[in-house]
Amino acid sequence: xxxxxxxxxxxxxxxxxxxxxxxxxxxxxxxxxxxxxxxxxxxxxxxxxxxxxxxxxxxxxxxxxxxxxxxxxxxxxxxxxxxxxxxxxxxxxxxxxxxxxxxxxxxxxxxxxxxxxxxxxxxxxxx
Numbered sequence: 164x165x166x167x168x169x170x171x172x173x174x175x176x177x178x179x180x181x182x183x184x185x186x187x188x189x190x191x192x193x194x195x196x197x198x199x200x201x202x203x204x205x206x207x208x209x210x211x212x213x214x215x216x217x218x219x220x221x222x223x224x225x226x227x228x229x230x231x232x233x234x235x236x237x238x239x240x241x242x243x244x245x246x247x248x249x250x251x252x253x254x255x256x257x258x259x260x261x262x263x264x265x266x267x268x269x270x271x272x273x274x275x276x277x278x279x280x281x282x283x284x285x286x287x288x289x290x
Contacts, residue, residue, distance in 0.1 A: 164220035166211050168254075169271065170194065170229040172245035175203065177210035179218045188217040196246035203249075204257055211262070225258050225266040228274030235269050 164187075169176040171194060178189035190210045194203065215222050232241030238255025240246075258266045 164215075164218065164223055166214060166222045166225045168207055168211070168225060168227040168258075170203075170207075170227065170254075171271065172230050175207060175210070177207060177214055179214045179220060179222075187220070188214040190214060194245065196249065200246070200249045200252045203246075204254065207254070207258070208261055211258075222262055222264055224264050225262065226274070227254055227258075227266065227268040228271035229254075229268060230271050233268050233270055235267065238266070238268050 165180050165182075167176075167178050167180050167186075173194055174191050175194050176189060176191040179187045181187055190213055192206050192210065196203070211222060211225070229240070229243075230245060231243030233239070233243075234241060238253045240249045240252050240254075242250050255266045255268050258264075
């Protein structure tokens with residue numbers, strides 16, 4: 164089961180998504196960038212574990228959409244206005260190490276466009 168992480172300026176959302184793109188569970192917390200990256204990572208890990216427990220499914224991969232500039236090749240945050248002290252932190256490597264699964268990260272707007280193309284109205288031709 165694929166876990167999805169949405170890191171925004173005001174909230175972090177985590178959910179489990181099936182192969183048809185349906186959200187099976189979802190939890191969220193304030194981003195609280197002033198508490199630091201390590202605190203945010205701990206909350207993400209706990210939310211991922213909670214959503215896995217709620218669905219009764221094992222996480223087989225994690226996709227991250229994040230606000231601001233991110234490097235999809237290295238998994239590092241760039242200079243994000245909302246949390247500048249997180250620059251250079253790498254949630255991809257951190258979550259891969261913790262969950263032992265593949266993790267990918269993309270800018271949230273690009274991730275939304277990819278989701279729309281795959282499962283949204285763009286894919287089905289609906290208006």
